[in-house]
Amino acid sequence: MSADINKLEQIASQVRRDIVRMVHACQSGHPGGSLGCTDYFVALYFYAMKHDPSFNMDGVGEDLFFLSNGHISPVFYSTLAHAGYFPASELSTFRKMDSRLQGHPTTHEGLPGIRIASGSLGQGLSVAIGAAQAKKLNKDSSLVYVLMGDGELQEGQVWEAAMYAPHNKMDNIIAAIDYNGAQIDGSTEDVLSLGNLRAKWEAFGWDVLDVEQGNDMTSVIRGLDEAKSRSGKGKPVMILLHTKMGNGVDFMMGSHKWHGIAPNDEQLASALAQNAETLGDY
């Protein structure tokens, strides 16, 4: 499948606008990681994945996506809305009372597109493995994608799952790590060093590839193509997605400070000036 890079970049621009507007409107949420992963989400839902926005929980015959680092819910919600899972107008309810768009994603309110609650870190890879096991039992050859944060790798459960997937030849999983080197309290290097991530995942038995430019749509597409070509060959696939926290908004970029705070009115205006309205604001 050939990708229309220009179109994907236009969608990404709108998703970035949605993210800062959603977080600004409720003065809470996590813009940094959301902006950093925007290109990846858009590439997944508008290029790589075979999926059906009419949404069936079991997703038989569809590729599935699980978000393990649930705090980047704004990018997930905006992407799902533009992919047709629910009306974009609902983005205005983010983090407000009686909303299906909870602070962290949940199935509890029945929001189409969400298959597991996440937010308490470290659990998504295990869930993805289970869903991938079900696909194998069902003779369903579609793929299971999962995204984790890099700071999240400090959770022990991740490494239980890391050990399980290669042992059981879970080659229908394409995992990715948002490798931005930042977490709430500072750089991952300062808080708790991740060491050589490629060597660690390879040592556990994963097929690892780097996407060095995780905020360049062409690179992301190429990386996803490569990851898919490596699936089905006996090993789970891991993408080390090198991103910049806050990508696309100059004053947020590359700083852990924008992990979980909201822009003020002036900052919002500046952020929106840097990202064109392409699909219409909600």
Add this chain to the structure above:
Amino acid sequence: MKKYTYTESKDTRSGFGAGLLEAGRQNDNVVALCADLIGSLKMNDFIKEFPERFFQIGIAEANMMGIAAGLTIGGKIPFTGTFANFSTGRVYDQIRQSIAYSDKNVKICASHAGLTLGEDGATHQILEDIGLMKMLPGMTVINPCDFNQTKAATLALVNHEGPAYLRFGRPVVPNFTPADQTFEIGKAVMLNEGTDVTIIATGHLVWEAIQAGEELETLGINAEIINIHTIKPLDEEAVLNSVTKTGCVVTAEEHNRLGGLGDSIAQLLATKRPTPQEFVAVNDSFGESGKPAQLMEKYGLNAASIVAAARKVITRK
């Protein structure tokens, strides 16, 4: 007093193993997971017959709960198996977020609950698991009393949509309930109708309650005995009807008195029908190593303790 007899004593965990095998035969979507305790959980027969539907997770219970949650996406009905301690406290947040809050149809099956695990001691003798699990919204909590009832409960869970916790144990206990029983989740079982005191027991304490009823009869006390195998949802009607008749109640369980069956009954009665109650349960302590019967005596979880509690609560009417 109605007479209860049995021809053999068996462990409740073997009831689970037998139920799991039958469940696998009845429904192709039933799958099983275990964290390196296949023999202890009696899962061998299921694995032998359905090797492709069994997942050996290794000693990684958090991962097991997550994988179980994921397996439901695609229509599987996962039954996880490990000791009660590692099925609950160790993985509470995984159960809370990935299973309970996510409304996943996972059956958490837990053996070696309570003091009767015996010699391994307090590290493994969880006495808080019922409380932990009943606090989770939407979680069904079941603690059957013997082999036949555990088998029936396991089968009932196949057709029950939603997360559930099934608690059973290691020792052999009298297998007195019918082999052909229908297990109704949330429905209390009346074992003996009486007028002087209600004894509500769960799990291994149900047989002790029957023995206590026989002893009380010799003292001229007519006990009503109810087996509450489902702690959540609680059969409120059965409890209220009984205490309306008897005017006092003893609850009996192999669990901490904080958070267990007794707590649930007390909360119900405090709001609907205040009634004198005595608790036969572990008094907010950890267990220790020893023979199961020795431990049950030391911690006051046997027929004699139920008799004493019944005599005491009658005086409080």
